[in-house]
Amino acid sequence: MTGREYNGLLESPCYQRGEMSCVSCHSMHKSDPDDQLAHGMRGNQACLQCHVEMAADITRHTRHAADSPGSNCTNCHMPHTSYGLLKAIRGHTIETPDVATTLATGRPNACNLCHLDKTLDWTAEQLADRTGQAKPTVPGEHRTTAASALWLLKGDAGQRALAAWHMGWQPALAASGSGWQSPLLAELLNDPYSAVRYMAHKALARQPGFGEFEYDFVADEPARLAKREAALAKWKPPTGDVPGNPAGVLLSADGLRLTNRVQRLIQTRDNRPMRLRE
């Protein structure tokens, strides 16, 4: 454990104004091997034990069907925005999805981590509609291009890692479809960071047709470039499952790759050094 969970919790309203602690959700004895969530606390019960007034009608608050992953409290309020050992882990500060915060900090918001095919502008509009507050001004590229694609191709190493991981996350594939992510993930098979390459390959293996695609994330650069080529050659334009806004995920209306746009985004990648643990 890194202690980040503890610091995160200290910043949560549920702790500052309530009595939430680690044992509100975790148990030190009834251990689940990995995360030690207490019995019954894997679902919304962890939150509803205090936020009792919401239990009667969850959909009214979440605006997703009760059995949708979009109705799981932690998916919106504790998204996987921290980086752990070769994976994304849940942040432990309880927060609400907010586009202004994403723009100010660069930290991805829960909506765009599940709705991978949507722009930040789409989320801003959804949230403004919901809260009745003014929609923040969103920079040009975030009006045209899916947030996940921008984080993946030109984000810093942390953003690339989170975007890559979410492209293999089942709830996100349920919300965004699959297939269109493969050529973007192929580009990350030659990412400068081995941890990012590792996660990109894991996500790629969840995409249709790539289950058996072999790749060595510590191979040398010529070998990685060859794998990138192989993945791009293997990919087939989506047939049925074309996203509603193909340009937003860097495809043409016919489902072909917008190669020049992709390369231009990679050229503006944020190469600031970061420490990603492997």
Ligand code: HEC
């Ligand atoms: C409101 C509920 C809640 C509280 C409070 C909470 N956690 Fe968690 N924690 C979770 C959930 C949900 C997960 C993710 C479980 C999963 O997705 O399998 C998690 C995961 C973790 C993980 C595993 C991270 C990983 O995926 O490798 C650690 C470590 C952890 N919590 C530590 C803590 C500590 C320490 C505290 C107190 C400072 C704390 N948690 C408080 C809900 C909570």
Ligand code: HEC
């Ligand atoms: C131990 C009790 C407790 C638990 C468990 C708990 N909360 Fe809270 N939460 C509170 C209290 C108390 C407040 C402050 C309410 C207030 O000030 O009106 C709060 C506030 C909030 C807020 C409001 C944020 C704001 O800025 O006003 C959100 C969002 C929230 N909780 C979500 C959650 C979610 C999601 C979970 C589960 C992952 C959760 N809470 C678990 C007690 C808890």
Ligand code: HEC
């Ligand atoms: C689809 C995303 C989503 C899910 C799932 C979700 N919330 Fe929220 N929640 C939001 C947003 C957005 C806000 C801030 C805007 C607002 O208040 O409507 C919010 C605000 C809140 C607040 C503070 C304002 C209020 O209405 O009291 C609390 C408390 C809260 N959520 C608790 C929960 C709990 C408990 C769950 C699980 C039953 C949950 N949320 C599930 C998106 C979500």
Ligand code: HEC
């Ligand atoms: C954990 C994944 C997840 C999160 C987080 C999530 N959604 Fe969804 N959302 C889905 C899924 C899956 C669907 C498809 C229908 C369903 O299951 O409810 C969906 C459907 C929708 C729809 C209707 C269909 C569409 O694509 O236009 C809207 C609007 C929507 N979500 C908005 C949001 C907003 C706004 C947020 C953030 C506050 C959010 N969602 C967070 C998973 C998620």
